[in-house]
Amino acid sequence: MIEAHDLTRRYGDFTAVSGISFSVNEGEILGMLGPNGAGKTTTIRMITGFLPPTSGQVTVDGKDLFESPREARRQVGYLPENVSLYPEMRVDEYLAYRARLEGLSRTEARSAIPVALERCLITDVRHQIIGTLSKGYRQRVGLATAILHNPRVLVLDEPTVGLDPKQIISIRELIRELGRQHTLLLSTHILPEVELLCDRVVIIDKGLIVAEGTPQSLRERGTGNPAVRVLFKEAPSGAAEALASLPGVVGVKSGGPDGSWILECAPGSDPREEVFRTAASAGWVLLELGRLRGATLEDIFVRLTTADAAAESHAAEAPADRSDQSQEVVS
């Protein structure tokens, strides 16, 4: 649907985005991930036609964004990072204005506005003045204007920034819902959002694409061996040796102050059953037993976006530390 080819954008001497190419396929939700200042918003702005690229090309549905901007823009619905609406207008007035701006006819607008209100769950505030709405509701009004002209692609720039946790959850649900009917490009620096929502991820850092793939494949890329966490009620003597001798276990280390053990396993093996049997036959009281998720997307993200050549040695251990902290039991 969207093809970005070799996009470069300079602001004076500063290169914000250098030679990015990617495509958003029909029907998918593509996440664009990157730390603050990585060039996400600049890239998004070039894709929506707000910023012309210094060099490179964007096509939407085969139409060049700068040669036939009207046709191309009509296919895109855009929610910018800072949703800025006209505060003195009422919600339905604003939508009517946007409909006209998008070139919808009066009858088209009359049927499109209630649908957009309904889909974004703001039908009950349609007569309210926008200036009196909360940030979450304003975000929804922004989304409603983005889907108003029924574009084939939605481009959302950090749609959950500045919302409270409850609003974040409901906006995410809304995004997932919208993803069923639109192709979606979603920029964010919030990792769980990507794992929750996206089919594919592009990671951007310092204006370059540093990784691309499904969340799953990216995770696997950074995963070491699987690991299992074991916690006994009282650490029995000889347990470490017994655990280490189990098939599939390649190493045992102490898991932390709670007295648990971390079993490193050979790829593809799962020694949990063996651990249980061993514990049961020896009469050790097993309190917890679970598989540890390998590297999270966060680890990959941190590793990719902090791996400076200068900090290479540091970076080699830093992500390892992080992964210990962020490891979760996923039973």
Next chain:
Amino acid sequence: MNGVLATYRRELRAYFFSPLAYVVLFFFLVVNGIIFVYLIGQLNDPRSAGGPPLKYFFSASWLMLLLLGPVITMRLVSEELRSGSIEVLMTAPVTEGQVIGGKFLASLTFYGFLWLPTLAYAGMISLYEKVDWGPVLAGYLGILLIGSLFLAVGIFASAMTRSQLLAAMMTAALLFLLFLLGVFEELVNNDVAKKALGYVSIWNHIDEFANGIVDTRRLVYYLSGTLFFLFLASRALEDKKWR
């Protein structure tokens, strides 16, 4: 055309939903009223030369446009640049020219609305003496033409900056410069310069219009000036993208 119409309606609505409109309208009418009352007083003096009151009225009250221009236009583009709403506006299938055009027409409509109550003066005078409507209409045409040039200058300044204050100051400075050209006409001794300055002097123009003279040179001057500044404004808006 959709872009022009959508922008026009939204801006016109914005004028009348903001307190600014009513404050401007109030002071405009107060000052105009004072001018009118003073004029009638003067003309009633047996020693005065006499003449149609509205002629003098136009010659005096256009000066207020020097202040009115910046106030009416300062918000138009600056506000969008500052709040960031320009981003959703310019990613819609509309061009810069359409947006500027819509905003200009809205400000011109509001400007016309400000002048509407002054028709009552002509009405009042017509109760006491015969009004020659030709010069009155020409006077209003002059007011409209000068106004559209001033508003175009204001929109240009507004498209240059995200600060409304700066936009208003730039507009006021530009308009004052234009105004000064008319003053310099009286001061220079060089014949060519005098003639050139006389041609662009708004003082002369409004006097002509108020006397009922509609000179096509003036029409060309104001219409091309208006279009020129609107063109600059849409260029300024486009230029924002490249930096």
